[in-house]
Structure formats: structure tokens, C-alpha cells
Amino acid sequence: MSAETEHKHAGPGRYVAVWIALLLFTALTVALGRSHLAGSWGLPVALAIAVVKSTLVVLFFMHLWDHGGANRLVLATALVFVALLIGLVLLDSATRFPLADPPTEATMRLMPPGPGAPPGVEPAAARP
Amino acid sequence: MSPSPASIPPAPADAGAPLYLERNYLNARRGLWSWLTTLDHKRIGVMYLVLTSAALFLGGIFAMLLRIELLTPGPTIMSALAYNRTFTLHGVVMIFLFMIPAIPGIFGNFFLPLMIGARDVAFPRLNLLSVYLYLTGAAIALYGMIHGGADTGWTFYTPYSTTTVTMVWPILLGAFVLGMGSIVTGLNFIVTVHTLRAPGIGFMRMPLFVWALYATSIIQVLATPVLGITLLLVAVENVFGFGIFDPARGGDPVLFQHMFWFYSHPAVYIMILPAMGAITEVLSAFARKNTFGYRAVAFSSLGIAFVGFFTWGHHLFTSGQSTVDAGIFGVLSMFVGIFTAIKIFNWTATLYRGSIAIRTPFIYVIAFLFFLLFGGMTGIALATVALDVHWQDTYFVVAHFHFIMVGGTVAGFLAALTYWWPKMFGKSYSERWGIVGATLIFLGFNFTFIPQFLLGNEGMPRRYYSYPVRFWPLNVASTAGASVLALGFLVVLATLLLSLKYGKPAGPNPWGSRGYEWKTLSPPPEGNFLTQPTYPRMPHDYDDLNPGRGGH
Numbered sequence: 001m002s003a004e005t006e007h008k009h010a011g012p013g014r015y016v017a018v019w020i021a022l023l024l025f026t027a028l029t030v031a032l033g034r035s036h037l038a039g040s041w042g043l044p045v046a047l048a049i050a051v052v053k054s055t056l057v058v059l060f061f062m063h064l065w066d067h068g069g070a071n072r073l074v075l076a077t078a079l080v081f082v083a084l085l086i087g088l089v090l091l092d093s094a095t096r097f098p099l100a101d102p103p104t105e106a107t108m109r110l111m112p113p114g115p116g117a118p119p120g121v122e123p124a125a126a127r128p
Numbered sequence: 129m130s131p132s133p134a135s136i137p138p139a140p141a142d143a144g145a146p147l148y149l150e151r152n153y154l155n156a157r158r159g160l161w162s163w164l165t166t167l168d169h170k171r172i173g174v175m176y177l178v179l180t181s182a183a184l185f186l187g188g189i190f191a192m193l194l195r196i197e198l199l200t201p202g203p204t205i206m207s208a209l210a211y212n213r214t215f216t217l218h219g220v221v222m223i224f225l226f227m228i229p230a231i232p233g234i235f236g237n238f239f240l241p242l243m244i245g246a247r248d249v250a251f252p253r254l255n256l257l258s259v260y261l262y263l264t265g266a267a268i269a270l271y272g273m274i275h276g277g278a279d280t281g282w283t284f285y286t287p288y289s290t291t292t293v294t295m296v297w298p299i300l301l302g303a304f305v306l307g308m309g310s311i312v313t314g315l316n317f318i319v320t321v322h323t324l325r326a327p328g329i330g331f332m333r334m335p336l337f338v339w340a341l342y343a344t345s346i347i348q349v350l351a352t353p354v355l356g357i358t359l360l361l362v363a364v365e366n367v368f369g370f371g372i373f374d375p376a377r378g379g380d381p382v383l384f385q386h387m388f389w390f391y392s393h394p395a396v397y398i399m400i401l402p403a404m405g406a407i408t409e410v411l412s413a414f415a416r417k418n419t420f421g422y423r424a425v426a427f428s429s430l431g432i433a434f435v436g437f438f439t440w441g442h443h444l445f446t447s448g449q450s451t452v453d454a455g456i457f458g459v460l461s462m463f464v465g466i467f468t469a470i471k472i473f474n475w476t477a478t479l480y481r482g483s484i485a486i487r488t489p490f491i492y493v494i495a496f497l498f499f500l501l502f503g504g505m506t507g508i509a510l511a512t513v514a515l516d517v518h519w520q521d522t523y524f525v526v527a528h529f530h531f532i533m534v535g536g537t538v539a540g541f542l543a544a545l546t547y548w549w550p551k552m553f554g555k556s557y558s559e560r561w562g563i564v565g566a567t568l569i570f571l572g573f574n575f576t577f578i579p580q581f582l583l584g585n586e587g588m589p590r591r592y593y594s595y596p597v598r599f600w601p602l603n604v605a606s607t608a609g610a611s612v613l614a615l616g617f618l619v620v621l622a623t624l625l626l627s628l629k630y631g632k633p634a635g636p637n638p639w640g641s642r643g644y645e646w647k648t649l650s651p652p653p654e655g656n657f658l659t660q661p662t663y664p665r666m667p668h669d670y671d672d673l674n675p676g677r678g679g680h
């Protein structure tokens with residue numbers, strides 16, 4: 001695997017350029033955080049910058065720009081699982097309270113008949 | 129050892145082979161230093177055997193302490209806090225120090241290269257590093273155990289783990305380091321399978337144990353980092369005060385459970401998939417038949433590995449997770465049953481009309497099938513949200529996961545150990561005592577955990593050191609069963625250790641197996657093969673013994 005892929009790595013110039021870009025993005029994140037310019041968009045903007053930075057790292061420092069095939073498949077698989085984790089956790093918090101805590105009448109209708117049952121519900125013992 | 133009923137004539141390579149190779153991997157180099165710095169995958173496997181067996185012994189002692197405490201309804205031998213610490217240590221030791229590393233570490237390291245005709249794994253130095261990561265993680269966790277232990281349960285749920293007064297930190301850090309060792313092993317196996325297969329062993333000719341290890345390795349590499357991230361986030365929250373899991377600071381404690389189980393549910397398959405692979409090998413060898421449905425068994429391993437990532441929420445049904453998520457996770461969890469059923473049906477079909485030899489490893493196979501079916505079906509029941517609400521945190525759950533993890537993983541481990549022992553050490557153990565040990569373990573296991581199903585169904589909660597008097601008889605039965613189980617383990621240990629000194633030479637292939645790993649001498653030489661074997665047949669090919677009914 002190594003012999004045919006290693007010679008493709010670019011010289012130090014590219015890595016220095018990527019490193020400077022990463023530093024600039026970090027400075028941008030800090031500046032935006034300090035100035036509150038982005039307002040309520042602060043979090044999405046910070047996340048977007050982080051995604052760009054990690055893309056740069058993955059493509060150049062981790063050589064995915066030069067390597068294809070199986071390595072890209074591995075990254076894609078990992079991203080699917082990251083999306084899975086974040087997706088189902090967000091779905092949980094997005095749907096949690098309204099459904100886990102239904103209105104009182106709905107709860108009462110689900111209660112078994114017996115002492116404390118709302119009026120109109122027959123006690124269980126009355127059934128044949 | 130007498131030849132089995134359907135005796136197989138030795139392969140041409142075996143004819144004239146020595147019964148015991150005098151200069152082998154065990155004695156080619158001598159001294160402690162040669163072991164501590166070895167790059168030989170076989171020696172690393174033996175080191176894992178010693179280390180994980182010690183962990184099994186330690187975890188077993190904790191288990192017996194728990195069962196003795198539960199012998200009477202009130203306090204018996206320990207305080208409530210001591211009980212909490214003991215069950216935490218039992219879980220941590222058994223899961224992180226035994227079940228996750230054992231089968232890949234021992235049999236994966238020893239047999240993966242032998243099964244694909246390689247001289248070693250792809251990265252021998254990384255392999256040695258994984259042993260030292262294991263030792264470091266174990267040492268850190270042991271330090272925490274000696275200095276007070278933790279009382280959070282092995283799941284380290286927040287806010288228990290962030291508010292407890294016990295020494296949970298070294299144990300968290302130990303789990304983190306052990307996870308790195310697990311990732312290194314997985315990475316090594318994936319690259320080995322891709323790059324070091326001998327000519328003649330294509331992907332569709334790999335032994336099924338290799339397929340199972342391959343699927344396991346993918347889980348290890350993809351899931352274990354999430355455990356590391358989760359443990360790091362707990363540390364970040366505590367050190368820097370960010371609100372991640374603490375609601376007072378804007379965090380969410382259920383998020384910890386999501387992230388923890390995103391690793392820990394697939395971790396169940398890190399434990400059980402290698403056991404399934406070993407069972408496939410043993411079952412085929414002792415039924416003298418081709419594995420029914422090679423492709424189905426191979427791909428169902430990958431299927432379990434994949435689907436195992438979609439089910440973690442079934443641990444959160446009563447933790448405040450939304451009903452929408454709970455419903456989705458309940459349905460997705462049942463998909464695991466499909467792939468497991470594919471395996472069970474294929475194993476049963478392999479046994480059908482085979483020439484079955486009832487030897488020690490085969491008894492563990494039968495035990496495994498029983499435990500897996502029982503544990504699996506109760507798992508399907510638990511994945512049903514409404515039923516789980518009744519059973520959550522009762523002994524029903526405890527019995528269920530012990531059936532899967534002890535019944536499945538330990539039976540697979542013992543089947544593999546008794547099957548491959550003659551190859552690893554070149555000696556035969558006493559068949560009579562091997563069968564006695566296996567029978568004691570099977571009976572003891574059932575007497576331990578079937579009462580716990582009944583206790584859980586009656587509502588006895590887990591993780592309490594005392595209980596109402598009406599639960600007394602079944603708890604006595606469970607403790608009695610655990611004693612038989614412990615005796616069985618001691619019999620197995622003594623049988624195997626005595627064979628090293630008194631056992632007869634086993635010969636290159638005492639079971640007449642067609643597995644590729646038997647194509648070398650016993651014990652194997654340092655470089656695995658004196659002459660490179662050839663692979664004209666499939667790895668589980670007994671067609672010539674079954675004229676007219678093999679070759680599915």
C-alpha cells in the first residue's frame with residue numbers, strides 16, 4: 001500500500017498554507033465570539049467554520065486529497081455514524097417533552113379503572 | 129486421545145510430522161525479556177491469555193462476594209456502599225479487562241495469521257503496544273480499585289459519576305486507555321486481513337473466525353473513540369465547568385447515556401461476534417460437515433456489526449428519552465435478531481446429519497447455542513418498550529445480559545480455548561475432566577441465572593444489597609448455582625494447567641479439523657510454518673467425508 005501512494009505527497013508549501021488558513025479561521029472564530037457580531041447566528045457560524053477547518057485537516061494533513069478508494073470509503077462510513085449519533089440524539093431532544101408529558105386528560109384516560117379513576121370509568125370489579 | 133468416530137486420514141503434510149515440535153515459538157527464545165519485548169503474535173496471544181484469565185479470576189471473586197452477600201435478605205458480609213463498589217468492580221473487570229479483549233486478544237492474535245497463512249500480523253510493534261496499553265489501563269483501574277473503588281456501576285452514569293465521593297477517576301482513565309488498546313488491535317486485524325492473506329485465500333475463502341474478527345475490528349475502530357470522547361467530556365465538564373451533562377449548567381444527563389451506549393451497545397458485539405466465529409469453527413470440526421451457508425454466516429457477522437450501531441437507545445427507554453426515539457430504537461433493536469437467527473439456523477443446519485463427536489469443545493458449542501437462543505429471545509422481549517418498562521433495572525435484565533455475555537462470550541471463549549489448546553501448547557488435556565468441567569459450567573450457569581429471570585419478573589430490582597424475604601429462596605438457588613459455576617471454572621483451570629506438565633503430545637491435528645490453522649505443527653514454530661502450506665480446499669470442507677450431502 002505504501003510504495004505506490006507515498007510518493008504523491010506534496011512538499012511542505014501546501015502544509016504551511018493549510019496551517020496558516022487554520023490559524024486564520026481560529027482567529028476569525030475568536031474575533032466573532034468576542035464581538036457578538038453574528039448575534040443569534042453565532043453558533044451556526046462557529047460550527048460552519050469548524051467544519052471547514054476539519055475538512056482542511058482531513059483533506060490535506062490526513063492526505064485524503066491524494067488518496068482515493070478505500071480511505072475515502074472509510075471516512076464516508078465514519079461520517080454516516082457521526083450523523084447517526086447526532087441525528088437520533090437531536091431527534092430525542094426535539095420530540096422529548098410534548099410526547100413524554102401528555103396533557104392531563106390523556107393521562108387520565110390511560111389510567112386503569114379503580115379508586116381515583118375519573119368519573120364515568122367503570123371499576124374493574126363490576127365487569128363480569 | 130483416540131481418533132474421533134469419523135476418523136480423517138492425515139493430510140499429506142502431516143504424514144511423518146513430529147507429534148511435538150521440540151523447537152517451537154515457546155522455547156525458541158528464552159527469558160522474561162524475550163517475552164516482554166516479543167513481536168511474535170503467538171506469544172502476544174499467550175500473554176493476553178494469562179492477563180485476561182487473571183482478570184476473569186478477579187471478576188469471578190467479585191461475583192462470588194456479591195452472591196454471598198445476597199444469600200440472606202439483610203446485610204450478610206458487607207455494607208451497602210461496599211456492595212455498590214463490588215458490583216461496579218465486577219462489571220468493570222469483567223467487561224473492560226476480560227470480555228472485550230479476551231477472544232480477539234488471545235485467539236485473534238494467535239490464530240488470525242495462522243488462518244490466513246501469514247507469518248505475523250501487519251503491525252507487530254502496534255500489537256505489542258496493545259498489550260502494554262492493556263497493562264497500563266488495568267494498572268490505573270486497579271489503583272482506583274485499591275484506593276476506594278467506585279460505586280457508580282460500570283456504566284458511570286452522570287450525575288453519579290460526577291458527584292460520587294468514591295475514586296471513579298482512575299477507573300474512567302483506565303477504561304480510556306484500555307479503549308486505545310482495543311482500537312489498536314482492531315486496526316491491526318483489518319490491515320492484516322486486507323494485506324497479508326496467502327496466495328489461494330481470497331476473501332470468500334477466509335475461515336469464518338476471520339470474518340467474525342474482521343467485523344469485530346470494524347466495530348472496535350468505529351465505536352471505541354466515542355467512549356473516549358464521552359469520558360473526555362465528563363473530564364472537561366468537571367475541570368473547565370462547561371455544561372455538557374449537568375442540567376444546572378445547561379447540559380443534559382441523558383446525553384451521557386446516549387453517547388455511552390453508542391459505544392457500549394456495539395461493545396456487546398465486540399464480545400459476542402468473536403465468540404460466534406469461534407463457535408462456527410468448532411461446530412464445523414465436530415460435526416464433520418461443511419459450514420452450511422458460508423456466505424450467510426460471513427455476511428451476517430457484518431450485518432450484526434452494522435445493525436448493532438442503530439440500537440443503543442434501548443438502554444434509555446425509562447431514562448426520559450422521547451417516545452418517538454424509544455419506538456424507533458425498539459424496532460431497530462429487533463433487526464439484530466434477524467442476523468443472529470441467520471447464524472443459529474445455519475449452525476443447526478450444519479449439525480443436521482453430521483457425524484457428531486461429543487468432545488469437550490463441542491459441549492461448549494451446545495451450551496453456547498442454548499444460552500444464545502435464551503439470551504437472545506429475552507433480548508427481543510426487552511426491546512419491546514412496554515415490556516421493558518416493567519423489567520427495566522430488575523434482575524430480568526441482569527439475567528438476560530449474563531445469558532448473552534457470560535453464556536455467549538464465556539462459552540465461546542471456553543470452546544475456543546479447549547479446541548485450540550492442543551495447537552497452542554502441543555499437549556492434550558484430560559478429556560474426562562474437560563467434560564466434567566464443561567458440564568459443571570453448563571449446569572451451574574443455568575442454576576445461577578434462571579432464578580434471576582424469575583426474580584426480575586417478580587420485581588426484584590438490581591443493585592440493592594438487601595431484599596424482601598419473599599425473594600429469599602430463589603436467591604439461595606442462584607448463589608448455589610454460582611458456586612457450582614465457580615467450581616466448574618476451577619476444574620477447567622486445573623485440567624488445562626495439569627495438561628501442560630502431564631499431557632500427552634497432541635500431534636499437529638488431534639481433532640482431524642480441516643481448518644487452515646491446523647496446517648502447521650503443534651506448537652507452531654517461531655515463523656508459523658516450516659514450509660508454506662497450500663490451500664486447495666475451502667476452510668471448512670468435509671465434502672469427501674459426506675458423499676452426496678455436503679457442499680451447500
Ligand SMILES: [Cu+2]
Nearest residue numbers: 393440442443
Ligand atoms: Cu444494548
